[in-house]
Amino acid sequence: DEEADHEWLAGVGVPTVLMERRPWRGSALHGLDSVCSDHWYGAHLAVEHLVGLGHRRMVFATRHDSPTARSLRAAFTEIAGAHPLVERWAWALVAPEAGVDGPYSADESAELPALMRRTGATATVLHGDVDALMVVQRLAAEGVRVPQDCSVVAYDDVVAGLASPPLTAVSPPKAEVGHAAAELLLQRLAEAPGSRQPGRRVELLPRLMVRGxxxxxxEPLDE
Known part of the structure; x- marks a missing residue:
């Protein structure tokens, strides 16, 4: 489906700017303008915040069905795998039922509270907000308190601040991405016909919103 979209977008014949999409190298869209959040940096902010609080064992959970989820999984794998202070980590689907038809291991499609107990995790980063709220409820149902027993960072920051407790969250610059994309498009529309200006890629940095x-x-969760 994504490849079909690429071919269609590459052939529309009008100025086009991609938002939150990174064209594959050599793909039909590789030469188009694009504006994205730097999700690697967002993952870095989350990990460094938790490490700074003394957490050494973590679980990361993302959706399975979006380019952002894939970018985040790659980022967490790289950052946690190389971090000298992260002793143990695991990645899983934030919603286990999403992995029924996918090539996921038992741990990758496990219930997060059980996976956290197996890894001794004291912190988790969850993509996105609504899934994070549901995970916090599942933890509470099993007697795991947030943040006393487990620190939680959400990734998206749309409704994270409405939770109880309000969730610390990585906040991608959504409005700024839209603004930058509109500016790029206006610049393209103002160019003289036949202009061969190079393609432009803009990357904006997320922020970390520290809450409760x-x-x-x-103490880590019991094994």
């Missing part, structure tokens, strides 16, 4: 769902590490 993260705290200094205490």
């Amino acid at each position: 769902s993260t705290d200094r590490v205490r």
Whole structure:
């Protein structure tokens, strides 16, 4: 489906700017303008915040069905795998039922509270907000308190601040991405016909919004 969209977009014949999409190298869209959030940096902010609070074992959970989820999984894998202070980590689907038809291992499609107990995790990063709220509810149902027993960072920051407790969240610059994309498009529309200006790629950095769902590490969950 994505490849079909690429071919269609490449052939529309009018100025086009991609938002939150990184064209594959050599693809039909590789030469188009694009504006994206730097999700690697967002993952970095989350990990460094938790490490700074003393957390050494973490679970990361993302959706399975979006380019952002794929970017985040790659980023968490790279960052946690190379971080000298992260002792143990695991990645899983934030919604286990999403992995029924996919090539996922038992741990990757496990229920997050159980996976956190197996890894001794004291913190988790969850993509996105609504899924994070549901995970916090599942943790509470099993007697795991946030942030006393487990620190939680959401990734999206649309409704994270409405949770109880309000969730610390990585906040991609959604409005700024739209603004930058509109500016790029206006610039393209103002160019003289036949202009051969090079394609432009803009990357904007997310922010970390610290709220009540993260705290200094205490005792890890029981194995």
